[in-house]
Amino acid sequence: MPQPTAPVHRLVTSPAGRTHLVEQGSGPLVLLVHGFPESWYSWRHQLPALAAAGYRAVAIDVRGYGRSSKPAALEEYRMLDLVADNVAVVEALGERSAVIVGHDWGATIAATSALVRPDVFRAVGLLSVPYTPPGGPKPSEVFAQMGGGEEFYVSYFQRPGRAEAEIEPDVRGWLAGFYAALSADTMPGPGAPDPHFVGPGGTLRDRFPAGRLPAWLDEGDLDVYAGEFERTGLTGALNRYRSMDRDWADLADYAGAPLTQPSLFVGGGEDASTVWLSDAIEAYPGTLPGLTASHLLDGCGHWIQQERPEEINRLLTDWLASLKG
Template sequence: MPPTPTPARTHHLLPTPARRTHAVQQGRQGPLVLLLHGFPESWYAWRHQLPALAAAGYRVAAIDVRGYGRSSKPESVEAYRMLDLVADNVAVVEALGERSAVVVGHDWGATIAAVSALTRPDVFRAVGLLGVPYTPPGGPRPSEVFAGMGGEGAGEEFYVSYFQRPGRAEAEIEPDVRGWLAGFYAALSADTMPAPGAPDPHFVGAGGTLRERFPAGVLPSWLGVRDLDVHAGEFERTGLTGALNRYRNMDRDWADLAGYAGAPITQPSLFIGGARDASLAWLADAVKAYPETLPGLCGSHVLDGCGHFVQQERPDETNRILIDWLASLPA
């Protein structure tokens, strides 16, 4: 018998509270899996997972998060609160004719996926987190935490604080989107990140820019020229403000989610991280707390020699882990 062909990708603009959410679907039957990208990416970050999960019997939809790609971009900063993004995800599931889904996210998408599962367990029956561990809501105000995260040099500022002031990061990035993205991806990828002892690319020196600390003239092995063109083309068309507005709502999220302070996610869950991703070092205590914060954890995988962009740096291994986990979930 000839092999069954992989279903083709289809693009959809779905009605959501954002106005319209762009979703790329592959596979028309089987349980729905919703894929959420991080910063600074788009649905295209899941290009390796879409055909693999579809071939394994799942209906898969990777979206452009509100503010990215072909999805709507509300003007107000406040329109990018976490609960607004959760509402978009719920609407995508409904617009695709489903009542529930497994949600999987990377980077900011992991946090959005976690909060989606936490606040809407009636819709999201399981959650997969890539790159960024789950930390329950609560604790100190985020802006105060990040303001206190200084680098090794005097006057260094953590990138999250740098992104929070409207217009500042845009002024650095938008004159050369493609070059900035190439440097950002290289800085956080295992095979091109700065050597130990080099200035940390997660911090901005006094009066400087993030890009000053990025590797120059090199692309990570997972990122072909065409892949970079796709990512850059979207941001050259839309600008970066919609994407950066996610960082500008962290204090609002902290207030909005106060009622969930310390709450665990009880649905079946999965974590995949890169051993060379700084997120694992910063959030090591969050990983240790998984028995309390993710009591439904089915697997926690740290991939040796992998950086931040887990599903793109190690697509085959990520696909295998995801498919095995999905197959283990209750129907």
């Protein structure tokens, strides 16, 4: 097996202004896209494993995060802008095509990239968040109806400045609680108030577990994440949630469209994303006709490639090896 080279940090020109990436290895390009509230660092376990398996692994900071540009205007965080950033990264690296893999919001970004630019993204891997084709009711209307007398976190994030006022006075503590709330070993037990919802007059943090980090996250890892968000603030990251209705309009021509490229899905058995979207997983024969592997990991939460790095590395490299070209 080839020995992975050391990871290299780079800034490349993109529609965002610049996109920060970390690359390791050589061979076919695999583009890794993170979710909320993370960064390229969430792929720290996958970069050397993919490089050792003979791939050029590249993890980006999505626009609004980390060292990538943070446009000021909310409308510059729509999904089609993020797709354009991904295409620009592939081109800046001197490549013509890539396999794209995403986690959380990154899964939706990866899926949309493959849907809109199949000429660039020849296969797509989705972690934690299943593929749902564009279309259906307007997202803001759907989320407003969830939770009864409580407010769903996506709705809570909509008003600029509101979530920032909760998070930014104690970024490190908030992140620790949020990560713990969605990790299999520290999430609230059955019957406890759901941390995805906000009670009347409350905050998300009210329902976070306290006092223990999940096993996958040590103090040094938390320092990395907190340091980035303390420097950048949370607005760029939260603007992804605030662009969902724009995406709904922008992608109207793709309503109901399947993803036809070879695809992979891996979800956590304890992750609300896979539970709530179980119908989307059942619909894969129609929505992901190119699906070559689908896995639900028992006892795993939302931060799947960090909670189960060795298992995810094996599933990714096995799937990549099965692809042609």
